[in-house]
Amino acid sequence: MPDKQDGKKLGRRQFLKWSAGAGLAAVLSSPFLPVLNPVKAANVPLPGPSHDTSHSNEGGDPKKVRAWTMVVDLKKCDGCVTIDAPPQCTQACIDGHFAPKGQEWIQIFGVDLPGGGQSFLPVPCYQCENAPCVNVCPVAATYHNEDGVVLIDHKRCIGCRMCMAACPYHRRFFNWAAPEVPPEAALAHYSPLYPVPAVKGTVIKCMFCAHFLRDGKLPYCVAGCPMKALYMGDRNEDIASNGVEVVQLSKFLDENDAFRWKEGLGTQPRVWYLPGHGQNFNRHASDPRPLKRPVWNWGGDGYNYQIEPLTWKRRPNETKD
């Protein structure tokens, strides 16, 4: 018995020592301490499914905290190869945001299936709840807004690209030069919710079309998807819609075996996938038709050029596509 007590004592003392050390460590490594973050909005609670929804995606109560969530039904996503077009979500996003050439804020990746076939995976910014990119930004230029969307303040961003290093999904793009945008882009009213026109020397990415959501409008990509494979919803209200149907989000995710990309990283994406390979539109997994590249109607080189010494003339880049 005394032995045990001794052990206990020692244990407690050790624990105290340990926790003092841990306290110091926590102060030093404060990504774990959201309280220190001056701009992070009131923590968005992650509620369980609530079933008393008013079935409305409209603005409603402006004070209500949202938890915007996207669902991608891969059974319906055929990469737009069956209609012989570039991915229409990407295209709609580019057209809606005058995204600089080369930037696909929602990008479709071909994923190899075990039998040699392929499925398609549309990837916007996942708006991670535990967003590595938000943790590392030295000036809080990238932050969670009150609805859980990861935004970038392009007037504050210093262009250090630390967030690009942190994002494990490669969802961030850099404006390597003054962006080439069509003249109408200049008329846009810049806000972190609608970062148009893009700002030279800063990082940019999908921001869930947050300027639409509170007005009950669907993002460009969701509205633009001809297969209606994309759903936008609110986990707090437990609904989602692809523009033609409204589903109960929790049930929809459960019953369709939803998963998240690289779940193991613990980033907690707000984008869910329902497994599939476009079978709803008769695309077979072995369908060899490749994705088509989206187009930038206003032309230009994107950031795919170099500047020559002395003459300051543009020269196309040999290295990249």
Place this chain on the structure above:
Amino acid sequence: MRPRIETGHRRLERIALDPLARTTTSYYLFVLFLVAVVAWGFYAYVTQIRWGLVTTGMRDQVFWGIYMVNFVFFIGISHAGTLISAILRVTQASWRTPITRMAEMITVVAISIGALMPIIDMGRPERVWHMIAFGRFQSPLLWDIISITSYLTGSLVYLYLPAIPDLALMRDRLGRDASAIKRKIYTWLAVGWRNTPEQRHRLEKAIGIMAVTIIPIAVSVHTVVSYVFSMTLRPGWNSTVFGVYFVIGAIFSGIASLLIVMALFRKFYHLEEFITARHFRNLGYLMLVALLVYFYLTVGEYLTTGYKLEIEDKHLLELLLVGESAGWFWFFVVAGLVIPAVLIIVRRGPVIPRMLIAAVLVNAAMWVKRFLILVPSLQVPLMPFEFGAYRPTWVEWSITAAAFAAFILIFAIFAKVMPLISVWEVAEEMESAEHATLEAVERPSGTLEEAEGMGGSAAQRRLEETQS
């Protein structure tokens, strides 16, 4: 007794202060050349400011390039000073005395150049003040800013404190033709040093405190530099050993840089008498220790990831060991580890050229190693797509060249305003050696020449004595 020591000093002073008084044409030409390189780099930077980072070879996939490599490299060699002047001071290795000043100079200049690199790398350098105005303590970059600025401040103080008696010496030795402004600056910098025992005591104490303080700061600096990488979920960076790995790498390349600087100044500033083969040998052994630890950590790093072979690590290792970067990787192994180790261990031929070759190889290989830590990790795709590509452009190479030129330039100017060896500390060493000699050989005060010769030989004897 007194005059004899003075004359011993005089020879030391003459040699140490000579470069400050006399400037050759070739020095001016060399400085002119360096200025030209820096100016060209500045032009490249203007190009970059005008057009944006599109002028670099970086793009969305490989979004950091040789600017960050330079950053890690320069911060790395800045550890020369701390190691030599702080660690060796704390452990009371007396042979370090003649090389502390150079080591501290490397530190100060290297941090200044290194700290510029991330700013050059920024997309919006004009917003650098945001880091202070909106700085968030959660970000590894802010840790960098805090630790690098404290390191720079600390190192400046640490360079300055032991220099006070020498500055006073220069104040007293200024010729009649020296300009009033020069006299004023030295007088001001010497803060009324009169070499009283009281002042000496205080100075020794202050230096002692600084020596102990600067070590944790230096360790923290390279640790948080590594955290910029290891706080991310990327193959090769997502590693717990990175802090130690970077600190050891820094000490490794720091010693190499010090060896190079020593060899050059020894030759051009005729310091053969004070910087001897023994210094090179001892530093060589220190470098060997760093090399072995670095080798051990490198093996551990790649073995543990290679054994588990997560898919992204697999891609990275393929790139490094057999793929696109394999040539550079094996260059690092052979030129950075194997050859220097052989050069240090196999004691054939004169020691100074041997160490110089080893040091040059180590520094080149360590620059390459930093490149290999940075770029291939970014080339590995994190989503199902192609590998990234990166080729530095003329803008990046020019700015890199300018950074190295600026390093040498500042050093060359430094060497003109301050003696490269700590005169009073070396004199103190000689003094104690002199004491020993005087006690042994009872001799009346001799002629000036005799005394002078004796001062020199006493120093030599002292060196040999500590060597054994």
